Amino acid sequence: MYEDVERAYQQLVRAVTRFNATWPSLVVRGKVWRLPVLQEQRTPDIIDVSEVANDEIIEVTLEAIGTFERDLGQAPGTVMRLPGYFQLSESVLPLALEINTAKKKVLDAIEAVRVAQNLTPEMRPRIMRRALGPGFSTKQLQRTLHAFDGAPRRISFTWAGHTTGNEKISVAKIRLQLINESEARAASEEIPVHDTPEYLDLRAINHLADTEVLIKHKSVAPHPRCIIWFGEKGERWDATIKANLPVFVLAGELEMKLSKLKSFNKAARGEKRRDIKARDEVWPQRDIYMPTAGGQAPVQEKHEVDDQVPSTYRLSGVIYQRQ
Structure with a gap:
């Protein structure tokens, strides 16, 4: 193999x-x-x-x-x-x-x-x-x-990863993780399972079905980004x-x-993004939230271009057509 x-x-x-x-x-x-x-x-x-x-x-x-x-x-x-x-x-x-x-x-x-x-x-x-x-x-x-x-006609280099990325995670996976962590803590600290912090967190999601999907915020390391206009x-x-x-x-x-591309300075990029969506908290201590309800925000109209640009963009070789 x-x-x-x-x-x-x-x-x-x-x-x-x-x-x-x-x-x-x-x-x-x-x-x-x-x-x-x-x-x-x-x-x-x-x-x-x-x-x-x-x-x-x-x-x-x-x-x-x-x-x-x-x-x-x-x-x-x-x-x-x-x-x-x-x-x-x-x-x-x-x-x-x-x-x-x-x-x-x-x-x-x-x-x-x-x-x-x-x-x-x-x-x-x-x-x-x-x-x-x-x-x-x-x-x-x-x-x-x-x-x-x-x-x-234009290429711009900047820094991305200033805020966070999102990961979808099922309630069933979170519940299993909490059960394992609560049992491990109870065994190591010789305390009842229901006295562990993880057990309290488990009770907080009792009303959610295993099939529901939540959003977990995770940190994204700063990395250079290239933006292209055709x-x-x-x-x-x-x-x-x-x-x-x-x-x-x-x-x-x-x-x-x-x-x-300019040098990255974390202190100079400390301002929070203005387009962060408001989310219902489920487990804020671990940055887990309910998905945003409703549709996407309206996309700004852009200049229509008649031609297409074959590229490696998106699904590696699929012709990228500007919309």
Whole structure:
């Protein structure tokens, strides 16, 4: 089974080699920013960003695309990111799709081993390291390589992860977790189960059915984001992606507007978002809430564009049509 992971990885290496042999000769212009490698599993309050010199951007990008092992001193569970963009004279979309497909096959092979051995999802990194080597990182393997067969009029780099993400979790799963935690605490502290904090929390959700789904807020680490506009006008973006690797787009006749990535400062981003939805609390101590009732907020109308942009955006290769 581990041989399947290794074979899938060798296919990925060949796909990366083909891609890296093609795109450098097509570069019209581009920019890349270097972020510091994290030496612990904690995001610092300040992340300094440095722009890579023009004569080095191709070399560092070639290395980043083909690097799936942690750097020297890089903490496990972290990811090396290289945000940036390249405007090309020709499309590299088929080759980018080939890389993303090969990455998925590696992940599928790892998942097959996990299921066959009846292991928990947390064991996926260990399976990968056993098959490929101790320095390999699942987070760097999962970085999507994005390419668009379109010439954007504007690209903006910024920071995301300022607030929280949402995870759907069933009441049955929460109830089972509380039961296990209350029994474990009662045994370790030699107290009745009904005197544990977990048992009190369990009583608080007695009125909810096991099939109901709640929303759990979870922290999202700050990460660079790339926002792209393709239309001739309009304020609403056409694509927003994680800037883990440089994005590859086509060069247009008009000069593209660029907003460069700046350093991250947590203190300067302390203001809460204004679009946070009000939710009914179920278990505020653990950031669990009822789903928001009603429909989505109305979406701002945007300029209609007649054409479509084939890309890696969304479901990896599905033609992304601006709406």
